[in-house]
Amino acid sequence: MCCEKEQPEKKYWFVFCDGNILVDMKGMTPRGGHPFSIPFSIEFPLAQEMDCDSLQVLPDMEAVSCVACSVPHVQDVAAGLSFVGLRESYKLLPKNMYDMAAKASELLYWNSNTKFCGACGAPTRRQTVISKVCTNCGKEIWPQVSPAIIVRICKRQEGKEWILLVHARNFKRNFYGLVAGFLETGETLEQCVEREVKEETNLKIKNIKYFGSQPWPFPCGLMIGFTADYDSGELHLQDEELSSGGWFTLENLPEIPEKISIARRLIDDWIENR
Ligand SMILES: [Zn+2]
Structure with a gap:
């Protein structure tokens, strides 16, 4: 019996260039109002030769093969394709595609390092x-993976409730987020939460509870979210890391982080469940 030739298979191509990911603006698999998708084709979607050294096979997505690769520079992008920032792609891609793009980005970073x-x-x-x-x-x-904690701190007094929001000097826009910081060697996550809050705000907190976590592929983090209550101390912001911040009520909230972040999930949860 003659061997049948294997049919070439369509793949999802996660192609990165300088922190940006290649997306298909034609929306070949439009779902849930997301305008873009990941290029899905038999052949590599860019005309130029790819840097095969950084080629990675990813786990299948919906039983379809996925490939990740990075290209040093882009000469030629076909009509309908475009590079967008990985962060921006969160809003443009279906959630499962963004999640795989985040994983692909982390694996490529690991591979090249x-x-x-x-x-x-x-x-x-x-x-x-x-x-x-x-x-x-x-x-x-x-x-x-570099673990970092992020914590929502609330204060209640005489039937009123406040949330502590801070603006870190490394925030790219003018919003207010939550106290966060990297885990140090030999520390529990709870100790890290207490230490970071003390260092950055001079406050003592209590009732530290796990909330949830989120991969943060910029470049290889894991954000671990907690909630806590104010215990004691005068608010004094660490000038090196935080440029401003304070206690906010629901009525006077400033601009808060975008939906991509667990910070926003923590703040939204407070707004909905107070
Ligand atoms: Zn060795």
Whole structure:
């Protein structure tokens, strides 16, 4: 019996260039009002040769193969395709496509930063989608995730309620968010919440409770959300990291973060469930 030739398969292509992701503006799979989708084709969607070194096979999405790759620069983008910022793509892509784009971005970042072994300096080689091994000393390397806490602090007095909102110096726009910071070595998440709040606001808090978490692919974070209540202390903002902030009531809320962030989920939850 003659062997049947395997049919070439359409794939989702997660193509990155300089922090931007290639999207299909024709909306081949429009769902839920999202105008864009991820390019879905047999062939690589850009005319130019791709940098095969950074090619990654991702887990399937809806039983369809996914490929991630980064290109150093873009010469030619076909009509209907465009590069948009990964953050911006949250609003434009269906949620499952954005989630996979975030994963793809993190894996590409990991891949490009682990070409050599951190212990002995020899080249590494790929073992699985999410692991490499050093070709000399055998050290295994997995994608790094940097955990950071984020906390919503509320204060109640005489039937009134306030939320603590701060503007960090590294915020790109003029909105107010929540106290956040990176986990330090040897710390529990709860200790991290207490320390960051003390460092950034001089406040003591109580009733620290887990809220939820969110991958934050800028470039490889995990935001871990908590809620807490004010306990004691005068508000004094750490000038180095925060430019302004204070206690806000529902009636005088400033501009708050965009829907992409867990900060917004924490604030929305307070607004809805007070
Ligand atoms: Zn090594």
